[in-house]
Structure formats: C-alpha cells, structure tokens
C-alpha cells in the first residue's frame with residue numbers, strides 16, 4: 001500500500017476530529033468530522049474568515065491539523081512524510097490566482113503538473129510523449145487545445161483559470177481542491193469554469209471540493225454544500241436544503257438569496 005487514495009469505495013477521504021489552531025493562536029477550525037465522496041462536487045460556503053481555505057488546505061496537509069487526522073478510504077491516517085507525499089501527488093489544487101508562469105506556453109505550464117511524478121534523473125530527460133499527449137488532451141478538455149503554444153500571460157483570466165484546470169487534470173488526480181477558483185472572473189467565465197469542474201468530477205469519478213463566495217454558483221453546481229461559520233460546520237446537505245434558516249446559520253443574519 002503506497003498511501004495513495006483508493007477509489008474502491010464511495011468514501012474517499014475523511015476528516016476525523018480535525019482542529020486547526022495557527023501558531024499565532026487563531027483558532028481557524030474547531031473539531032471537525034466529515035467525509036468526501038467520489039463523483040461529488042462539494043462547495044465550501046461561508047463568510048470571510050469562516051475557515052473554508054483552512055479546511056481545504058488541511059485536506060492536502062498544506063496546513064497541518066493541530067489535532068485529529070485526515071484518513072484515506074483505506075482507513076490510513078496520513079502521517080508519515082511518504083504517505084503525505086503520495087497524497088499530494090494524487091491531489092490537484094486550483095487557486096484563485098492560477099499560479100501559472102506567464103512567459104511559458106500553456107502546454108509548458110500544464111506539463112509542470114507531471115514534475116511530481118518524476119525523479120531528479122527522469123526530469124532531466126524531459127517529458128515523455130505520453131505526458132505531452134496527456135497535457136494536450138487536458139487542454140482539449142478545457143477548450144484550449146488551440147492555445148497550447150500561446151504564452152500564458154497573453155490569455156484572459158478565464159482562459160488562465162482553464163489552463164489551471166488542465167494542469168490539474170494532467171496531474172491525473174484522485175482528488176481536486178479549488179480555492180475560490182472563480183473569485184476574479186466574470187459571470188460567463190465563472191460559469192464555464194464551474195461547468196468544467198463538475199464535468200471532470202462526473203467523468204473521472206473523483207471528488208471535487210471548491211470554496212466559493214458566490215451563493216448562486218454554489219446552488220447551481222454543488223451536489224453538496226458545507227456551510228462554515230467561525231470554524232464550525234453549521235450546514236451540510238444538498239443545495240435544495242439550503243433554506244433561509246441555514247443561510248442565517250452560515251452568514252449570521254438573513255442572507256441575500258438573490259446573489
């Protein structure tokens with residue numbers, strides 16, 4: 001067992017009594033337990049400072065829990081450096097600010113996703129034909145095949161975010177985490193990005209977990225919404241169950257449901 005996530009069952013990843021207190025004493029996540037399933041888009045919703053990014057980053061162990069564990073479907077607690085390395089290799093992260101290298105082509109940026117699977121020696125040899133094929137296929141899935149040789153900094157914000165998704169796909173992940181992926185996009189680009197994420201989740205049967213501020217996109221694209229407030233999960237259910245009472249638990253006051 002190499003510590004990578006199994007997709008034998010529905011239950012892919014568990015958060016088991018996890019708490020996060022940052023070194024400066026900020027308690028960002030109170031004792032939290034939840035599971036994430038394959039083929040399900042989960043949206044983390046909540047006001048600024050609620051703990052969405054903290055929960056997301058804890059799933060990848062970019063933020064270390066102060067207590068509790070992240071557990072794979074095989075029942076394995078992610079503790080050893082080796083297990084964490086395999087877990088990160090299998091987990092793709094999409095950021096608000098794309099994290100692309102502007103002067104490189106989109107294809108080069110997308111291929112960067114393969115570095116985690118190379119040894120020092122094999123990375124010196126360059127990317128294989130199969131990897132280049134996978135990168136082009138990923139660009140094709142996000143509708144950017146024709147931009148493969150274009151410099152990234154000449155693309156629009158929405159196109160750059162789609163390159164970020166293509167890079168994530170080229171990692172061949174078993175889990176995708178997206179931290180406010182549409183925060184700086186116009187509505188049409190946001191719609192396209194969310195649709196691609198949902199399609200990937202369905203087609204590749206992997207969990208996609210997205211933090212969002214936009215209630216309308218959460219309702220349109222989530223299978224499940226986890227509402228956070230002050231480091232606690234205060235709602236966990238399908239969008240259809242997100243009524244005004246739930247919204248006021250998340251936002252602390254009657255929320256504007258028209259947004």
Ligand SMILES: Nc1ncnc2c1ncn2[C@@H]1O[C@H](COP(=O)(O)OP(=O)(O)OP(=O)(O)O)[C@@H](O)[C@H]1O
Nearest residue numbers: 022024026028046047048049050051052053054055
């Ligand atoms: N590295 C850090 N060190 C100290 N405190 C932090 C750190 N990162 C986040 N926090 C604090 O932890 C709490 C939760 O922050 P987090 O970023 O998880 O919230 P969020 O819901 O993602 O907010 P936003 O929507 O504004 O991104 C906040 O009080 C924040 O100030």
